[in-house]
Amino acid sequence: MNRIFLFATGIIMLASCGETTHAPKPRAYPRIDYPEKKYQDYNVDGCPFTFSFPAYAEIKNKDKPCWFDIYMPAFEARIHCSYLPVHNRAEHDDFVKDAFTIANKINARANYMEQAPIHNTHGVGGLSLNWTGPAASPMHFFVTDTTQHFFTAALYFDSKVQPDSLAPIVAFIQKDIDQMISSFTWK
Numbered sequence: 578m579n580r581i582f583l584f585a586t587g588i589i590m591l592a593s594c595g596e597t598t599h600a601p602k603p604r605a606y607p608r609i610d611y612p613e614k615k616y617q618d619y620n621v622d623g624c625p626f627t628f629s630f631p632a633y634a635e636i637k638n639k640d641k642p643c644w645f646d647i648y649m650p651a652f653e654a655r656i657h658c659s660y661l662p663v664h665n666r667a668e669h670d671d672f673v674k675d676a677f678t679i680a681n682k683i684n685a686r687a688n689y690m691e692q693a694p695i696h697n698t699h700g701v702g703g704l705s706l707n708w709t710g711p712a713a714s715p716m717h718f719f720v721t722d723t724t725q726h727f728f729t730a731a732l733y734f735d736s737k738v739q740p741d742s743l744a745p746i747v748a749f750i751q752k753d754i755d756q757m758i759s760s761f762t763w764k
Contacts, residue, residue: 629760687712
């Protein structure tokens with residue numbers, strides 16, 4: 578009986594040694610349905626600026642005047658926006674210093690940071706900061722007239738940061754942020 582069992586086990590083992598090859602499954606990403614690129618104006622009484630933002634987004638107000646989030650439910654993303662009035666040059670310099678303090682904290686985890694000056698056709702200037710890698714935020718920017726106004730914004734996701742998975746979404750939102758910056762004007 579032992580011989581029959583060993584013989585049967587051997588036959589089964591030999592039969593299972595076919596020529597099948599196994600390959601790893603290709604990397605897949607979830608399907609993303611991108612909304613249509615349409616824009617609406619942000620023009621609120623009491624806020625000394627206007628700009629265009631995506632029509633698929635909604636404004637979520639904060640406690641302070643002219644502090645709000647542009648929430649994009651399709652991506653579980655938000656652009657935190659803050660306006661600060663400038664009373665003197667020292668205060669303006671402090672706002673810029675604060676922006677770089679936050680940037681340096683993000684840069685500690687990121688792989689790379691790129692800075693790009695902002696100059697739109699409405700005479701608005703500032704700086705855009707973009708990160709790659711596992712950064713808390715892939716993008717910040719601020720615009721200012723250096724004498725009266727300082728506006729800053731940062732893109733955040735409500736999910737754990739997965740740079741590879743978020744890269745196509747960040748690229749899509751970046752075009753909306755570019756539209757926001759190019760249309761930004763002081764009242």
